[in-house]
Amino acid sequence: MNWEVVIGLEIHTQLSTKSKLFSGAAVGFGAEPNTQTTLVDLGMPGALPVFNKEALRMAVMFGHAINAEIGMTSVFARKNYFYPDLPKGYQTSQMDHPIVGKGYLDVMLEDGTTSRVGITRAHLEEDAGKSLHEDFQGMTGIDLNRSSTPLLEIVSEPDIRSAKEAVAYVKMIHSIVTYLGICDGNMAEGSMRCDINLSLRPKGQKEYGTRTEIKNVNSFRFIEKAIYTEIERQADILEDGGRIVQETRLYDPEKNETRSMRSKEDANDYRYFPCPDLLPVVLTQEYVDDIKATLPELPSQKAVRFQSEHALSEYDANVLSSSRAMADFFENANNVAKDAKLTANWVMGELSKLLNQEQLDIENSPVSAEAFGELLVRIKDNTINGKTAKDVLQAMWNGEGSADAIIDAKGLKQVTDTGAIEAMIQTILDANTAQVEQYRAADEDKQKKMIGFFVGQVMKASQGKANPGIVNPILIKMLKG
């Protein structure tokens, strides 16, 4: 059977506020257990929540970025359930009146087409603490540092039809929240986590199939793999005539499989009701408009600007604007190099290759954008050629100094003196008389193929410093004799 996959995503984004959603405790990763807590985060009797207005501002920013209706009156609600790392016995979240209402994103796919993914809502909620199951010999440790950390839960419509589209959508959300500076985007530390709702239906069928929810997937790669794995699992069951059980599942990246956590029958009745300790959040139009006016440039806007301002292709503009760090690197390097096409090629080419080799993000590049720009200047002014530039970049990467320092120290300055080049060519022609004879006897097509040999010899003799643009015409002239 030909199955169509239907995917909706819930993305939990940790907002990068200094303090927690409902307390003054610091937010941070990796601190000693229970050191970043106040009475509120510990759920002490009599402690009361106080809403962090910075989280509100960030949520409204996000709402604007996805073209959403802003909830002018949003209401915090309690989601009640017992769990040891949920200190109050309820999570303060938003239910009927979220801060961000309906919006959408146009997601660009790998084949260059775009598809619109609807966003149902985004709401503010507090995170729970952590249960530590190791090191406690038959007991469980509780760390409440994460308790009350602010999250923005972004809920999509079931508009996504493939694993690739899901990943493109998550990457776009990632890019937006980091552009806005409302999330550090660090997925390894759990700053973005994704719940995947997935069902299959025969192609052409209108009704949705029974869905499963895969909880807490925390990397782009795992999202893609978890979706493929779950599609396969569901398709196998359906093709054997079985039924999908509506349940929550967990993705195990080591075994590359999903497994059941709990079925719908075991699901909690969360008994949502408006939190009486917090007043409804009422916004003024002025507040909402002010945030819109001060919104930073978003990835899609930046891509358009890169095309018009720098005459880049749509593809290059999209790649370079896909992350704020990449875009900033490009713009800062180009400010020095003053050649957008050259800068774009080198950022997307050699630099990306080095970053990939060492699995580094561009913000952690050992070569700064300015230093990188200085290297490009030396390509532009013919001080070095492209091949030498790769070696210089590698040396810069290794921390050997600036482009100019390395070019100087290694004597890599390109030879552009025609007299010197002519002498060099003459020596090579004299040493290879047989090849010169063959060349002269050949027709034009063959000559074109044979010229490479002589260019190679010249470059070797010059240790790569000869400027190919100067070598070629002289060589051809001298070969003709």
Add this chain to the structure above:
Amino acid sequence: MFEQSISTLAQKLRNKDISSVELTRHFLARIAKLDPQLNSYITVSEQRALEQAAAADTLLQNGKGSSLTGIPIAHKDLFCTQGTLTTCGSKMLNNFIPPYESTVTSRFQQAGAVMLGKTNMDEFAMGSSNENSFYGAVKNPWNLDMVPGGSSGGSAAAVAAGLAVAATGTDTGGSIRQPASFCGITGLKPTYGRVSRFGMIAYASSLDQGGPMAKSAEDCAHLMQAMAGFDDKDSTSAEQAVDDYVANLNAPLTGLKIGLPKEYFGEGLDSAVADVIMTAVKEFEKLGATVKEISLPNLQLSIPSYYVIAPSEASSNLSRFDGVRFGHRCDDPKDLLDMYMRSRAEGFGTEVQKRIMVGTYALSEGYYDAYYLKAQKIRRLIKEDFVKALEEVDVIMGPVAPTTAFGLGSKTSDPVAMYLEDIYTLSVNLAGIPAMSVPAGFANGMPVGLQVMGNYFAEAKLLNVAHQYQQHTDWHLQTPTMAKGA
């Protein structure tokens, strides 16, 4: 000395006729002698009291301090007090020593008041008789076979018997006013949001409000001056300027418009109580007030509305008592579920368990609209009734409770009869307005409280009305016989 007012005692302290340490010792001695009969205190914090008294004496010697400096008071055992056991009347918190101070008690500390101890109460403030305490029932000082009312029964009994100059209470559905009425003292439930709830162990967050319980309106004014005000730790506290309650006490009542809601004088009201209330109203007419009948048509609906909203909030508020971080944990739990179930079954008393179950049910999927949302709609109607009535009159008067204090154990087997005790008080909490109980006489040999209700943030008006009445009557000066025995 125990019968004297705060302003008299403050004057004596300032004149060095007496020291705060002496005054504190006097009350500690009275507690030691009389409280075994009443059981009004759960904890007597003698050492803390004497330290605070000594500090107050130093302040006073330097000519500093407020009208409360050196005055020994008691706090309902629901206000968290740093380093002092805070039980909320429950076995669940039998071992709970808060590492922080509630806003209310810390404001009293800053004012220099001395804390004698923590008073008994219905468990988690759920009850109208103070019989729902893990620490035993409290007795009414006017008749030891009678209940003192609840849930702030310990505070009411302690003040009535002269075991504290004054006390704090909290009122979710009448828990300050009804025990004040039963014990013959003056109590004020302020406007919701007037007094910070930070550090008050929550029963029903949208209804809970702390307030003063004392012998007179004047004493309540002194307490309110310290308690009231915005607190940035409580998001529901009001950013509204605090009136000068003491300065406003002496305004004349000429032209005061009093509304008498006919629903407060219908079936179920003890006729002896009704007589006391009507006599009190006549006294106000003598003071220049005019009286008109008004209607609060949705009064009857306040009981079902309250008994959905309060338990719903309670079921969630009390979820944090899970045996994980503080409070009671059962022995040898075999797994997580067993720990939750046994810790809570052992730690909570019957009434608390009952209300958690009612609230859990009311919030459940499929029932939420029919119960919780409907109750909220009724709540709005009740509020509108008051808003409308208070456009025509300055204050509303009626009884606090349909009866005087009843016998210990007489209603414990009939929870509905017990819930009906709250008929005249619940609607005030649902609307969020302030209301007082003012001693107005005796019926069946027990005190009767007149309820005075006012508009939002009209505490100064209520205290003024009650004070003027107390200038012309002496019901608030009556002392139970048992209190004179020491």
